[in-house]
Amino acid sequence: MNIQPINYNFTRKKRLSLEYEQAPSSGFKDNNAEVCGQKNNNSGYNVNFSGGLHNKSEAAAKSFMEKLMNNRGFDWLTGFAGEHNVAAASLVGLFLAGGLRPALTISLPGKKDKEDKIYAAGHSMASGLIGFGFSTLITTPLDSGIKYIFKDANKMRQEDFDKLSKEEIADYMRQNNGEAIPIRKLKKGLTIVSDKVDEINALKHQLYSVNDFVERGKIYAKIRNLENIVKGIETSMHNVTEWVIAIPRAALTIALIPPILKYVFHLEKRPKQKEVKQEPVTQNLQNNDAFSQNSQNFVKSSMNDFMGGAK
């Protein structure tokens, strides 16, 4: 039995060609949407219809990723994430907590009243906005400052430069397309990095005199290890600000949520006196119910409202 008529491409006003009616057992791989129905061809019938256009489905999937990666905005995002890790994390937080989460909270069906959902969404949006604003304001100049002192610490110190022979300088110039050797400006700079850089330079200097293959290999391994430590220090310096600002950011978020809700989102909830009297503690447990508390206890209830993770 071979029933095929349902596998018909209506969109193109054309019967499927024979190659699709008889499933290709091997030979070529076809990724078209219409191939979806061919899995059952061995059983003698085929009732699956994908409905997609010929030669379009995989191309569409590919083009989505390519479109995203080709986008200038995405280029900006990757550049921003590379330069400012903490601010990029809070930007993603802004998108998720400030946009996606409130939208989903409001759209989800539930027994809770609508007002609570709006407040929960406003709460989430406010926390996303403050998190992003605070992180960006604090960490962006810090990141640039770190970049400056880090770049300086990576340069050679004057004493080491004076020790270099003419051949070594010529060798450096040849390797670096004729660029001048950068010399450290800050004497009291970032010593945790500059010490490592001096060590690396000393090891590189050793390479000129060592010819033994095994010894050279060991020196290369040491250099690589030191370079990795320097890289680790750079990452730590850029990201440790996340820890430093975590507590003040959380406190600021909690303190600024009520005015933001009131003045930006024009949301103000009246306290439910009866409910507060009956079950003051149970209300605290509900993640998005902080605003059902008395407005005077708002800060405390917001603190209790947190259930884990970086809010």
Added chain:
Amino acid sequence: MNITMNSSYKLNNNYNNLNNSRQNRQKAQSFTGISSMYDRFCNQVGVHVCRPIFNNQVIGKLGYLLRNSENAIKHFLAVGSAITSGMYVKQTLSNKDMDKDRKKTLAANQTFTFVISTIMAYTLDSKIKNWWKKKHEQYLKLSPEGSAVWDGMTKKNAEIAEKNKSLPKELQRQKWSIDDYIDKFGKNHVMDEEALTKLKMRSKGFGALRSILVFGFIYRFFVPLAVVKPTNWICNWYLENKKKNAAANPAESADKA
């Protein structure tokens, strides 16, 4: 056959190549005003704020610990979240308006939620690692500079792998990651300094974005929507059960109190 040379692309046009310090200096002079003032401000922040704060052995040790970490940002995000969660747990435990049982349950709930979400984030991050690497290649190869750098890295790593076969473990060399390779050998492929800096930042950012997106998704979206409610139900169920038991055996509960 038509062959068109793209002369607007800097690598193909020698006159556009900002490859010497004089041209770079001239270009730098064009950025004046607010931007240079901001740069000077940031430099001063670096010297007077960042240096005293970060120039210590704690950061040095962190750098040592993270020397072989593939994407260290995730650890910082997890610890940052632990600090925030810890603060809220402390706040809950010191809250005078709550009764004792509720305080403990809520604190346990907060800790439990943090642990679950962190495990989930780490798992998801490692699951998509290989897929993300493919996308990283795809992303870099969209530009000719990125393509040249990626191919250079692949070639170099193949050479290292070939050499390592005949070497003992101690002497075996580490393969290059794309970011390290751009730092070290980027100049060999991309002559334009500005283009190289942009490429470096984008490549670094693309790698970092994986952990940022995964941890952000779990901590800021998935957990508040999907994990908090079930843990609240468990807490409420536990407290109700406890109340029932206390009501059934009032003598025992009085002894405990």
